Amino acid sequence: MGLLSLAGKIALITGGSSGIGKAIAKRFVEEGAQVVIASRNAAPTTAETVTDHHSTNITYAKLDVGRPKEWYMLLGKIPDVDVLVNCAGITNNKLLIRQQNEDIEQVVSTNLTGAIYGCKFVGKKMLSRRNGCIINVSSLLATRAVVGTAVYAATKAGVLGLTNSLALEYGGYGVRVNAILPGYIATSMTEDLDKEKLIESIPLKRFGTPEEVADAAAFLAKNGYANDCILNLAGGLSG
Ligand SMILES: NC(=O)c1ccc[n+]([C@@H]2O[C@H](COP(=O)([O-])OP(=O)(O)OC[C@H]3O[C@@H](n4cnc5c(N)ncnc54)[C@H](OP(=O)(O)O)[C@@H]3O)[C@@H](O)[C@H]2O)c1
Helix, strand or coil, X not given: CCECCCCCCEEEEECCCCHHHHHHHHHHHHCCCEEXXXXXXXXXXXXXXXXXXXXXXXXXXXXXXXXXXXXXHHHHHCCCCCEEEECCCCCCCCCHHHCCHHHHHHHHHHHHHHHHHHHHHHHXXXXXXXXXXXXEECCHHHCCCCCCCHHHHHHHHXXXXXXXXXXXXXXXXXXXXXXXXXXXXXXXXXXXXXXXXXXXXXXXXXXXXXXXXXXXXXXXXXXXXXXXXXXXXXXXXXX
16 A cells, blocks of 8 residues: 555545644645535535635535434435545533533534444445545543543543554454544634643643644555554643
């Protein structure tokens, strides 16, 4: 397999309308991929500018990743997916005893169940073609404890387990499964955090950019030997 090209490949990016997913979509299009961006709000609001130059290579689709029926409908409409990026995610950070049950369910449904469905439904098609790559966007919080993030951390640790297990289960059939563990990245998800205080703890003294995470996704998509490759991208915070 060796080093692969994204040119002409079809990439499905959940949560591609914003932040990290949007940067991955832009990077993949720049590398010649046809990208389908899937999120709950199919009509882009701030996403029109995913790229100014390659917009014909982007399609927007409506998908709530936690709903299997919506996956069936979407996958019935798009041709075989070469690269799936499970990037859709939400937070609801509070002490566990203060979390509403509905909010817990929503976080689990989006971050964990959604990634499992993506791996199942898209993975099934990839397995039949004996080719494909899945990139799961986990989080540094899967492995690093922060007060108020228990539910989110549990979902992201689940995504790591999903990745480890499927790299074994799918790997023998030519389907690679990898994960990225971003630390603090400057997106709408982190805009309300106390940035000044947090960067004190980050060795590189800054938040990462969505483009830096997109670079990791491009590496995982193109390196044919990357399977169960867990890329930590946290500016040294994990150390
Ligand atoms: N920012 C960070 O510091 C950081 C660090 C570690 C990991 N991450 C992970 O990186 C991923 C992207 O985060 P971000 O920072 O880029 O956040 P963001 O800017 O808020 O983007 C989240 C994306 O997920 C989509 N989404 C949310 N719920 C969805 C659902 N049920 N079905 C489909 N799409 C859904 C949103 O679109 P709609 O609202 O239209 O559905 C949006 O496109 C998440 O998985 C997050 O947990 C982020």
